[in-house]
Amino acid sequence: MRKLAAGNWKMNGVLADLTEIANIAQTHPEPSVDILICPPATLIAPAVAMSGPIAIGAQDCHAADQGAHTGDISAKQICDVGACYVITGHSERRQDHGETDAQIHDKTRAAHYAGLIAIICIGETLDERNSGATLDVLGKQLAGSVPSTATAQNTVIAYEPVWAIGTGLIPTIDQITETHDFIRATVQQRFGSQAIEMRLLYGGSVKGSNAAEIFAVPNVDGALVGGASLKAQDFGPIIRALENA
Numbered sequence: 404m405r406k407l408a409a410g411n412w413k414m415n416g417v418l419a420d421l422t423e424i425a426n427i428a429q430t431h432p433e434p435s436v437d438i439l440i441c442p443p444a445t446l447i448a449p450a451v452a453m454s455g456p457i458a459i460g461a462q463d464c465h466a467a468d469q470g471a472h473t474g475d476i477s478a479k480q481i482c483d484v485g486a487c488y489v490i491t492g493h494s495e496r497r498q499d500h501g502e503t504d505a506q507i508h509d510k511t512r513a514a515h516y517a518g519l520i521a522i523i524c525i526g527e528t529l530d531e532r533n534s535g536a537t538l539d540v541l542g543k544q545l546a547g548s549v550p551s552t553a554t555a556q557n558t559v560i561a562y563e564p565v566w567a568i569g570t571g572l573i574p575t576i577d578q579i580t581e582t583h584d585f586i587r588a589t590v591q592q593r594f595g596s597q598a599i600e601m602r603l604l605y606g607g608s609v610k611g612s613n614a615a616e617i618f619a620v621p622n623v624d625g626a627l628v629g630g631a632s633l634k635a636q637d638f639g640p641i642i643r644a645l646e647n648a
């Protein structure tokens with residue numbers, strides 16, 4: 404399996420920031436891992452045009468192909484401009500837009516039908532962790548948001564504890580090991596032995612300084628990176644740590 408270093412720019416970046424993608428492409432002309440940037444929707448088409456070996460993805464999609472959904476973008480439209488990934492169910496979508504597992508399931512299925520690779524995000528809040536509910540929460544999110552169309556090729560699962568996103572806090576290595584082992588066992592139970600090849604990413608405050616120890620965890624096949632993906636000088640060391648893992 405090729406590991407995946409994925410950057411989520413969230414609502415950051417204007418045309419001038421495409422130079423960051425150009426820089427990453429220039430410093431990693433033949434990467435030994437997959438590299439992905441998910442810029443805001445306004446930058447997807449121009450990013451595809453100059454991204455070289457870097458894949459480009461979207462941060463969300465609608466469950467329908469087309470129609471009266473003001474402000475939304477369909478998986479088909481994302482694919483049409485040359486992007487090949489979409490993030491679904493990010494905790495900021497779940498929080499800011501009240502997205503449910505059922506909606507995330509339908510968006511992900513639409514992504515699969517359109518030929519996109521979906522990165523489905525799951526993760527517990529701090530209250531849920533403190534009350535010992537983490538694995539229960541992850542189990543429910545996996546059952547509710549991963550559609551039966553998922554394969555090891557078209558689906559990536561990102562474990563992102565909500566309390567670790569943008570906070571500088573990360574779970575202990577034991578906690579990451581426990582959750583990733585649980586996610587692997589759960590997808591294997593449902594999808595069989597092919598799920599050994601389904602990529603599982605860790606996300607939440609990944610930086611150059613903590614990447615190597617996170618990537619040493621057996622069922623961690625890469626990272627979904629927010630803040631540290633905005634600048635090539637911050638994302639580069641994370642990519643290198645994954646290449647060396």
Ligand code: PGA
Nearest residue numbers: 568569607608628629630
């Ligand atoms: P962060 O965000 O790396 O800034 O913590 C991760 C994410 O939300 O995907």
